[in-house]
Amino acid sequence: MASSHHLKIDGVSFTYPGTSRRVLTDMTFAVPAGHVTGLIGENGSGKSTLLGLISENLEPDVGFITRPPSTGFIAQETDLAFSSPASDLIDAAVAELRQVEARIGEISIQMAEEPESPQLAEDFDAALAAAEQSGVWELDSRIATVLAGLGLAEVPLTTIISELSGGQRRRFALAALLLRPVDALVLDEPTNHLDDEGVDFLIEELKNFRGPTLVASHDRFFLDKVADSLVDLDPGLGAEGGTGEQTRQGTQFTGSFSDYLDAREGIRRRWEELYAAQEHERIRLEKAAGQDEDDVFNHDLNKTETRAAAKFYADRAAKTLGNRLRSARNRLEALEREELPAPPARLRFHGIPEHTSLTSLGEPAVVAKKLLVNDRLGPLTVTIQPGDHWLVEGPNGAGKSTFLSVIRGSISLDEGLLRIPEELTISRLSQDDEWTNLDIPAEEIFAAHTPKSVPNLVEMGLMDEETAARPLGELSLGQRRRVSLGIILASPPDLLLLDEPTNHLSLALAEELEEALTQFPGTVVMATHDRWIRRRWAIQTNGRGKVLKLSGQESSE
Structure with a gap:
């Protein structure tokens, strides 16, 4: 549908009632028609709050939001009763377009009765123009294309919504949004539950959409392919690269995610130079x-x-x-x-362990022969040498996390042989939050698990002082993950297991983690679906990276 509307955020600030911490401060940016703007920032930075303000579920303390007349939002869940079939969701999305078609039929009947009516002729022409503009004549084909593009072609539309998986419900909600005639799109993590083909389909859909699109996402590959600009809510580089007090939140960068990375690195270099001077x-x-x-x-x-x-x-x-x-x-x-603060430290490993003993003896770090965990993994055979960096990839359910758990010793084998040297130290960064006591401040948790000689969370650039002093229960998932990551960086193991390591991290921190891994001489086994990592794996590992592909059936190196 053609659109000349803009989406504009003008001086918006917001504080949740009953709290003193302002979530958004003087947010200002615009999304022109035909452009896609990515909204990025760690969990807790205010992305969801801003989307709630745009959708009118929340009201700003100050400032204004200008929305096109018809702005479409992707819902986390459908509004239909779980007892309804999936077809009801699709029918509701295209109901307006079906009415255009029905209106043409109604006018045709009236014109047969009043063939000389100039008003009916004018109404008929207008209805035909609306039908052609909105693609009414290709609607059935369009529905089939969208459902297939999002991996839903094999799901019968008669399926009751309660019988769909969470991922399927999410994809049906996205399909309904793409089929609905709207002037603007606002999407929250739209690539969740999409495979590579689904992401590629969505990229093309958004590129062809003629209205403004605002999309909050952690998917770097998706943002790099689809975004014309990015708004970064993270205050990590401060206002204008660390100069002065930051009173306005959010920095807008023109271009793709790769352009954003280049611009951010330029800001950091200038900050470092100014600080040194x-x-x-x-x-x-x-x-x-x-x-x-x-x-x-x-x-x-x-x-x-x-x-x-x-x-x-x-x-x-x-x-x-x-x-x-x-x-x-x-x-x-x-x-x-007017002191300029020191730029945040770049992420790096501390106290790198020695690996000469295993290497000189020629003993592998991990030997796995025909590993089998019933209905979860294998049989799998692979040998991992000291210093190797392995990427484990495969669809959900293929056994990526199970393989890491077997190496860690937290899941027992049903069959097969696993040999790991006793002296090998192993640490794992899990994809789920494993903290149980959430009343302890982050800095105390970190201190209890690390040597006194290493930098603290603030000195490592992982948190500011105010955040580090707060209990874990008050932190976002991304902030808690920073504590786990800091503990590993402070006391790196011989064998590092990373399970979806970029989940919940800000995009800039994910980039720093991957850069730090290139300097890590230990052994790394990383399980991820992150397409950005998979695409750059050979370059990121300086050519020493290897790939283990799991299919859920028999897998080997």
């Missing part, structure tokens, strides 16, 4: 402000000089000293008032 100037001013008279005037006067001359030079030196001291101290005070 500031600290150099601080040292110079502190030295100048600490000078005394002996540094400015030499008391070893020539014996031929008179006392009057000595007094003249001493007075002039004192005046010079006073001016220099005042100037240096004033400039030092100004620097400290």
Whole structure:
């Protein structure tokens, strides 16, 4: 459907009632017609809140939101009763278009009765134009195309909604949105539950949509292919790259996700350069402000000089000293008032373990022969050498997480052989939150699980001081995952197991984690469906990466 409407967010701020923490601060950006803007940020940064404001489920404290007349939102669940068939959902989505077709039929009957009516002829032309513009004549074909594109072609439309899986309900909701005639689209994590083909289909759909599209997503591949610009809600780089106090939330970057990464890296480099120049100037001013008279005037006067001359030079030196001291101290005070904070540390591993013993002996880190966990994995045969980086991929249910659990020892084998050297240390970053005591502050949890010699969560660039001091129960899933990640970075193992490591992480932090892994000499086994990682695996691992593909049937290296 053609659209000239824009979606505009103008100076919007929001605080949930009964709390003092502002979630959104002076948000301002616009999404033009025919453009796709990605909304990115870690869980807890305000993405869902902003979508709630746009959908009018929430009201901003201040500011304005301009929406096109018909704005479509993808719902987490359908509004239909679970006892309804899936066909009701599709019928409801295309009801408006069916009415256009029905209207043409009604006017045709009236024209047969009043063939000379100019008003009926005008109404008929208008109805035909609306039908052609909205694709009424191809509607049945369009429905079949959308359902097939989202992997729903084999699901009978007579299926009761309660009998659909959560992923199927989510895809039917997305299908209904794509079929509905709307002026704008607002999507929340639309690629969840989509396979690669489904994501490719959605990308083409959004590229062809003529209205504005705002999409909140953690899917880097999807954003790189579909977005014309990105709005980053994470304050990690501060206002204008760390200069000054950030009063406006959200930075808009033009271009794809790859362009965003380049721009963000440029901001960081400028920040690092400005900070280095500031600290150099601080040292110079502190030295100048600490000078005394002996540094400015030499008391070893020539014996031929008179006392009057000595007094003249001493007075002039004192005046010079006073001016220099005042100037240096004033400039030092100004620097400290407008001090640029240190840029956040880049993610890296600390206390890298030695791997020479296993390597020199030629002993593998993991030997698996015909591993079988009934209905979950195998039979699987693979040998993992020290220092190898393995990517484990496959569809949901193929056994990726099960394989990592078998290596960790938390799931027993039904058949097969698994050999891991006893001295090998193993850590796992699980995809689910495993913390049980949520009343303990994040910084205390981190300190209890790490050596005292390593940097804390703030120094590692994983959290600010206020967040680190809050109990785990008050943190988002992404923030809790930062604590788990920090513990692993502080005490890296010989064998690192990563289960969907980028889940719940901000996109910038996910990039930093992957970069840190390239410098990690230990053994890595990573299970992921992340297409961005899979596409770049050979480059990210400097050519030492290997791939293990699981199908849910027999799998091997």
